[in-house]
Amino acid sequence: MSNERKETVILGTLVHAPVRGELEVIHDALVSVSANGEIVKIDKSGSTTYEQSLVAARKDPQLTTLKDGQYLLPGLVDLHIHAPQWPQLGKALDLPLYDWLQQCTFPLEAKYADLEFARPNYSSLVDNLIANGTTTATYFGTVHLEATKLLADICLAKGQRAVIGRVAMDNADECPDFYRDPTSTVALDETRAFIDYVRGLSGNSANRVMPAVTPRFIPSCTDTLLKGLGKIAHEYDCHIQTHCSESDWEHNYVLDRHGVNDTQSLDQFGLLTDKTILAHANLISDGDMSTIKQADCGIAHCPLSNIYFSNAVFPARRALDFGLNVGLGTDISGGPKADILSNCLGAVNASRSLEEGVDPVLAGSERGTADSRVSYLDAFWMATVGGAKSLGLKVGQLSLGYSFDAIVVDTTVANSNLMVWSDLDSDADILQKIVYNGGRNNIEKVWVQGRLLKGQ
Template sequence: MDLHKANGAENGVGRESQNGQVSDLRLFVGNFVHSTKSDPLVMLTDTVLGISSVNIEFLEPIEKLDQIKATYGISDEDVTYMNDSQFMIPGLIDTHIHAPQFPNNGLKLNLPLLEWLQGYTFPTEAKLSDESYARQLYPRVVDRLLSNGTTTACYFASLHLPATKILADIVKEKGQRGLVGKVSMIRNSPDYYRERSLEESVKENEEFILYVRSLNSPLVLPIVTPRFAPTCSQEQLEALAQLAKNHQCHIQSHLSETRPELAWVKELFPWSESYTDVYHKCELLGPKTVMAHGIWLDEAEIKTLKETGAGISHCPNSNMSIRSGLCNVRRLIDSGVKVGLGTDCSGGYSSSILDSIRHAVQTSNTLTILDGDHKHLPLSEVFRLATLGGAEVIAMDDKIGNFEVGKEFDALLIDVRAVDSPIDSEENDTLEDRIQRFLLNGDDRNIMEVYVSGRKVHNRNAKRKT
């Protein structure tokens, strides 16, 4: 059969396995929607997508379906047929979320950041000293994210090593793709919630990295996680950077979230030129670094992020909810900085990236109202931030983020007319209409199936029957 060979092109289709054959082939037939670097909204209509094990093997026009089935001896049991109200999108990527803060979702948003941390967040996270509580909480967190279509998440855990190991275990068990980090903080936090010494911090972080690696899961990775510069000494930031370098780990932290935070960083690190400069001089910035927020960056800081390859997680719900500011994502993108979306629960009150998409659009619209020269982000571009953009931020765009041949199959099956759907659709809606309705009006009731690395990890219909 003359399937098109993969060539890495943005819209290229078809590849053969190394031995010239495609094994364990499964087919999905219908409409697919994704983003590429050059086009934020690509609609592949009446298409056959083939996956073998975890990878996308080919994309072919529906006219070749019978030929494909005959060539590979595929029965209908190995084919998922979509109806007219259904389509598939890549899995959503949450580049910034605090797993231990889930009990506060939708609560306690009456204070600005620094007071909010002391009054509500640190006491909530401190509860994770109880391992039984971690075993009760974290399965609910991962299940909620999967039902919301989050196939990949960058998790801040708490500073507790045993509980953070439990989170890594659960992410693996549930089949989600996750970067899990034990939070590091040695100062400017309550006595009941801080690491006791630099030596303890480094020792426990290294133990956690080795533990995650011992899970032998290609989906679960450790990520070095200094909470943010004010809670870490220079020595701790430098030691964590060296640890990440030694073990070739990702890094995540917070950057330039609020104006009071900027002033505090300058007071704590008088030698620095900026908040970004603190992380840069401590060697924490690189292509595998994810910095949350980045609202109040100056031009020099943006240049540093671009040159180091570090990415920004845009968390618009949180930015508005605790009144941190309006992040000018257009400015970051136009400057060549990688940007993805985050929920930042519980600073953001929703754990759904769909909510982040909507808030990102509204934030951009607000900036345009305030400045007529600002070029707003259309929905299609924000959709790219939620998928391919997030993959770029976590340095996994060679593996996930869209439906390019050779990438792993992380995908959502969407149905705009699902039972109890919140979407009001019309018979004459185009595919683009359905996409827009889902992105702006849909929720977990429209996410019928969730796939991570080729494995179905959530089935809404199955849950409804139980």
């Protein structure tokens, strides 16, 4: 399909943060995108060829000119989504992790054995995430091979970039009879079958839909399964996604069973590679950070989900300063919000709570952990570049040679709480306002690999 498209050119204000902590704003940028969706040229006002390029672009019927108050940003990257939990978004958030899984989540996920249940829900999810500006989505499916293949089909058809895994979970001690792999062999065979299926999908080029080996988390899996999944991941050189040291219960379970933290255990099973996404990682030690850095894994920081299920704040600033790849995840439906912008605000807020502390009974000097805050710009970096680096994809910034995964944010939409005062707000203010108050209403266009998925 992408081969049928013509080159496109966008004229407008480009806002991104290729380097953490550095905002780059290019007014009146001319961004040229090749027919296969790659950014092939960025003309800046003032350059020697700019006027000439502008004259040429204005004659191009493919030119898209942004209006005043519209901004071209990199598409948002969501590193952690449980696709089947979409109907559960924003409810059932009063239970601890173990009870939530057993009472609410496993019964819901089990319904995806029925493709007629799966189809409209997965379709709705992908549509809604695209509408929220999520250009790259990292999905856990369910144990059901057919439903997870369907999710891949839907992402490919709708054009969203996606990393998708058929969930493996065979441990009868921790998974209910009605929802688990009957044997590790079935889990491994179906994991292979899913990878083969995705890689063989017709039209699946340019890293559009990618398979991931997906052990739910250590408690759900036998050692045999974990070992087998590590082997498959290396054999196929594909992504891996799992949960890591999310909560006290889960972290202590792994300590009890394997005598080490999640990170070390996953490493021993060959599950830490430069294509691994570790969700949460709230309780990782300094030693774990070193291991994660050495393996070049990514971390899916899910600040809103953490509030309900993780018992502590993920030390995002420490991880970033340590040089880890950290992106953001909604953790649908562990987190109540479907969009990454809400999780940007969540990441700032969580980090401020960690820095300030929370208990008003303590003296000010006894509260908090100094130097824990991340800024809105750090959050935006995680939502774009951090996510892209975690997945090893050339997205997350609007730079030469990168895929054109981008959104247009419109700050002039009527029914919106995002308001800009042109005489009072700097470029940095505007990005901060977008991060804090931008919503799906403001996402006016969405492209993935140069293909327009939302807007006109």
